[in-house]
Amino acid sequence: MRIVIDTNLWIRILLGGRRTLPILTLWEQGKFDARVSQELLDELAQVAQRPRLQKRIQADDAEKLLQQLQGRGVMPNPIPLGYILDNLLVFFLGSFLPLSFTDGGSIVKWWGKP
Numbered sequence: 001m002r003i004v005i006d007t008n009l010w011i012r013i014l015l016g017g018r019r020t021l022p023i024l025t026l027w028e029q030g031k032f033d034a035r036v037s038q039e040l041l042d043e044l045a046q047v048a049q050r051p052r053l054q055k056r057i058q059a060d061d062a063e064k065l066l067q068q069l070q071g072r073g074v075m076p077n078p079i080p081l082g083y084i085l086d087n088l089l090v091f092f093l094g095s096f097l098p099l100s101f102t103d104g105g106s107i108v109k110w111w112g113k114p
Contacts, residue, residue, distance in 0.1 A: 001032045002074055007043045014048060014057045014065060036073035041066060 005023065012020040027034055047053065048062040 002035050003032045004035045007040060007047055010044050010065065010069075011047055011053065011057075014061055015053075033074045034069065034072070035076065036069050037076060041069060041073075044069070 009020055009023065013024045026032060045062070045066055048057055
């Protein structure tokens with residue numbers, strides 16, 4: 001199972017929140033994969049360095065979590081440009097074709113694709 005965990009929850013985990021620590025435990029046990037992006041990692045690093053939070057979050061803990069997320073977190077795969085263009089073309093053509101012909105599958109068959 002893959003789960004996206006918001007920066008706020010990761011911060012709560014770093015703060016030692018009673019309700020959020022089981023999330024960290026389950027992730028460390030491999031019960032789910034954490035979906036992360038570079039933007040999430042950047043935001044987590046930035047938020048953990050805020051003066052108000054630096055008093056309560058150990059720098060080593062924040063760095064360790066960031067390293068774990070970079071190593072074990074699942075980064076999203078970029079969508080190939082062909083898929084995007086195909087979908088745009090289907091939606092664009094759909095606005096000009098009869099209603100029963102705009103389900104996408106008909107257009108693919110119409111073009112002779114498998």
